[in-house]
Amino acid sequence: MQKKRLSNLIMIAGVLSVFSFIPVAYPLSEAFKENIYKVGILKPIDSVLKVKVGDWAPQFTLPAVSGEKISLKQYQGKKNVVLSFVPAAWTPVCSDQWPGYNIVKDIFDQNDAILLGITVDNLPTLFAWTNQMGKLWFPVLSDFWPHGTVAKKYGVLRSNGTSERALFIIDKKGIIRYIDVHDTNKRPPLEDLVNELEKLKR
């Protein structure tokens, strides 16, 4: 009987190990060397949005790595705003997202848009992490304290205290025009964001 139970358990473990560990493929830039913490496969989305397209974007003011305080309000009437929430510093997919946005400033400029990168990490962590990406042209904001307040307002704070990998486009009036709460394990293709930015001009 014991043997039967053991073999059953082994069988269950075997089956589980096959299903739960399909390796995630992502390229890690050599820029981060061995400093990226492997998170494995996470629940794709683990929060419920509190805003929808057409809503006024919730206002916020957050400290930036540069030392300034950035408010959403300061862009009203001047720039379209792209909010890029990423789950956490020093994790695989996130480390490979903003460096891509860093080489397409021209696309943001053409669409009269500014990018605000946001995570729930504290400023020193964000400083060290973003330093590996080269000089970023966009502000990086810390939604660390009170923890994840802005992420919570938008409904993208996950149950473990990190945020979703989410993109919001807010137009010059302050209205949300696009939301992509992406599978946290995957990077949103750049063309999707660019297409949506271009729609603002139409």
Add this chain to the structure above:
Amino acid sequence: MINNNNDNEKGIAEERGMNKIRISFVVMTIFFTVLSSSTLASNPPPSKGDVLPVINLSIPKNPDEKAYLGLSGAGTFKIPQIKAKVVIIEIFSMYCPYCQKDAPRINELYQMIEKDSDLRTRIKMIGIGAGNSPYEVSVFKKTYHVPFPLFADKDFSIHKLLGEVRTPYFVAIKINDDGTHQIVHSQLGDFQGAEPFLEIILKASGLR
């Protein structure tokens, strides 16, 4: 093992409980062993002396790129079908800071080869954008004026075949007259600059 001759029911129950814990421990150990080996089971990174895994790339639509690689027609091709003695492959990503930083120096490597009438027909270069869509590859190409053909690997399928290497990763293959090939050089990052890198490739491939 449980002693069936023991008439103390409570004792048996306790021992069963302990056995359950032991069994769970064994199962968990097996589980984690399987789990860790399954994550290690992906292809190894390309290394010297090996052959490349079979990678199908789309024949470029651009006639200049097609001519550069010595290809004709449409559809797909395999890297050793490129008309050259040596092919240098860069696994890159538009999202990778070092790939961005190195891009101008990789372009210099291309220019150095193209300026040498002897080498330009014998060494060709390509790039594969790991996890990059065709659009993302085109952004990288445009931003850094990359003169050699770049290919998209949106779903990471090529990246997986190549051992999920970090980027940039360089591989050089030597193509023999009979169409077979070997990897003669592979390196993760640390691009030395056009001249020293070319020296390494020439030596490793026996071209000079």
